[in-house]
């Protein structure tokens with residue numbers, strides 16, 4: 001069998017809970033799946049991404065796999081060009097540390113709240129260390145649940161710059177649609193015109209990562 005190029009691997013990581021790792025992993029994976037076959041690996045024992053996929057009755061445009069099945073799925077019929085890892089709210093687990101050795105990109109979703117930011121120092125140091133060992137690894141914050149034109153989001157951008165980790169210019173807005181998509185086991189891209197604005201903001205995030 002001819003050698004296939006290694007897949008591009010992206011992880012959604014933040015040891016703080018509830019910042020949008022699973023929501024972004026699912027919806028970004030769906031955006032990537034519009035380009036090429038994509039595998040989403042649920043590394044979290046909570047199994048939220050697997051639950052999301054089950055809720056939709058297998059209609060998601062990408063394969064969603066549990067961690068232990070991941071390697072097998074990679075060599076099975078998916079042959080993914082993109083692998084997206086939905087991480088648990090922890091950065092010290094051996095699985096997460098092992099992952100850092102092979103990723104192309106780490107996105108750290110943060111809520112536009114100083115309390116969330118203060119919790120990020122440990123993770124930033126971990127990522128800086130990983131980047132020192134492997135400069136090809138890229139990492140950035142992405143602000144999730146941003147309010148439109150909010151002074152707080154602008155202030156967050158400024159504050160995040162002091163952390164020594166880039167922050168994506170594109171933000172993900174707070175939209176009830178992300179929650180209703182989860183309820184139906186769907187992604188915002190599957191919601192047609194209703195999901196168009198959300199899909200467009202995710203496209204901007206994908207463009208920033210792939211450029």
Ligand SMILES: Nc1ncnc2c1ncn2[C@@H]1O[C@H](COP(=O)(O)OP(=O)(O)OP(=O)(O)O)[C@@H](O)[C@H]1O
Nearest residue numbers: 017018019020021022023089145173174175178179
């Ligand atoms: N942009 C958004 N707009 C509105 N609601 C959102 C958005 N992003 C996430 N949420 C909601 O916020 C909650 C937490 O999101 P999610 O489960 O994706 O976070 P998480 O980081 O994966 O959490 P955990 O650390 O528990 O795995 C969920 O109820 C989700 O529907």
Ligand SMILES: [Mg+2]
Nearest residue numbers: 021022044048
């Ligand atoms: Mg999660």
